[in-house]
Amino acid sequence: MMKAHKSGRVWLWATVILFLAMAGRHAAAITLAPPGNLIEMLTHSNAIFRGTVTTVTDGVDMRGLTYTEVTVKVSERLVGRVSGTYTFRQFGLMAPRLSEDGSRMLLPAPEGLPKYAVGEDVLLFMNAPARITGLQSPYGLGAGKFVFGPGRVENDLSNTGLFRDISLDASLMTNNVSRLLGTDYGAVNPDDFMSVVRRAVHENWIGTCRMWKTSAGRICRTPGPKPAVPQFGGAE
Numbered sequence: 001m002m003k004a005h006k007s008g009r010v011w012l013w014a015t016v017i018l019f020l021a022m023a024g025r026h027a028a029a030i031t032l033a034p035p036g037n038l039i040e041m042l043t044h045s046n047a048i049f050r051g052t053v054t055t056v057t058d059g060v061d062m063r064g065l066t067y068t069e070v071t072v073k074v075s076e077r078l079v080g081r082v083s084g085t086y087t088f089r090q091f092g093l094m095a096p097r098l099s100e101d102g103s104r105m106l107l108p109a110p111e112g113l114p115k116y117a118v119g120e121d122v123l124l125f126m127n128a129p130a131r132i133t134g135l136q137s138p139y140g141l142g143a144g145k146f147v148f149g150p151g152r153v154e155n156d157l158s159n160t161g162l163f164r165d166i167s168l169d170a171s172l173m174t175n176n177v178s179r180l181l182g183t184d185y186g187a188v189n190p191d192d193f194m195s196v197v198r199r200a201v202h203e204n205w206i207g208t209c210r211m212w213k214t215s216a217g218r219i220c221r222t223p224g225p226k227p228a229v230p231q232f233g234g235a236e
Contacts, residue, residue: 036140037164039213042200045139046128047080050194053120054085058094065133066093066106070116072124078201080126088126088136090114114138114145114156121148123197152187153194160185167218169210172199 042048051072058068067089074082092109099106109115114137116122125144129136138144142156155162163181176192205211212218 036143036161037166037213038162038197038200039166039206039211041125041139041144042197043206045079045125045144047082047086047126048078048124048197048201049074049080049082049086049126050076050078050121050123051086053116053118053122056094056116056118058092060093060100060106063133065135066091066109067135068092068094068109068116072122078198088129089134090137091133091135112141114142116145122146123148123153123194146193148190149187151189153190154187158185159183159188165214167212167214168205172205172210 036044049072051074053070054073055071056068058066060066068091069087069089071085071087073085077083090109090113092113093106094108094115096108097106098104123146125139127137127139127144143162144155146153146155163183166181168177168181176189177196180188180192180196199205200211203210209218
């Protein structure tokens with residue numbers, strides 16, 4: 001119950017953030033999507049890559065829009081135009097500060113937006129940059145940011161719902177995969193997780209109907225993500 005309460009609270013705040021962003025002069029500053037499961041993240045992410053966070057800074061741009069800028073040294077590209085290093089700006093500051101003229105307090109990024117630390121080993125499922133502001137965040141916000149540790153990997157929602165409502169072709173099921181898909185919440189084995197993500201992308205499990213939503217039935221409607229093309233990426 002506590003997990004569900006935490007998740008609901010995060011998405012309540014995210015909804016408020018979106019409303020405020022749309023109501024102000026910086027419309028389209030934030031792109032939100034429900035957390036969903038791994039199938040939705042694989043299908044809708046603009047870029048998927050693993051790497052090490054090398055720098056995290058924040059500031060205010062010429063329009064007065066607050067941001068946190070993150071640079072990741074990419075170690076593995078799965079989907080998208082990503083190579084070498086990838087830099088993106090996410091809405092909000094790392095910590096509160098006074099405006100340049102000292103007239104008002106600028107608040108940090110609201111709860112629900114992922115935070116980053118130098119040295120983190122991360123796997124990111126990224127939305128496309130916002131058309132007007134160029135800001136970018138993981139798909140499902142904290143749901144799309146995974147942090148690796150010794151023998152474990154999990155997102156900001158403790159992997160809640162990540163493997164829910166997912167079916168795989170019997171030929172793909174192993175004891176490790178079955179254990180992974182049976183995880184309701186909590187950290188999982190990083191090797192098993194990365195193996196499933198890699199294979200789902202490179203073998204196009206979704207597009208070939210070998211991976212599908214249990215509730216929808218085994219029907220192919222949309223192609224799965226395509227492997228990345230060898231182009232340089234960065235904040236757009």
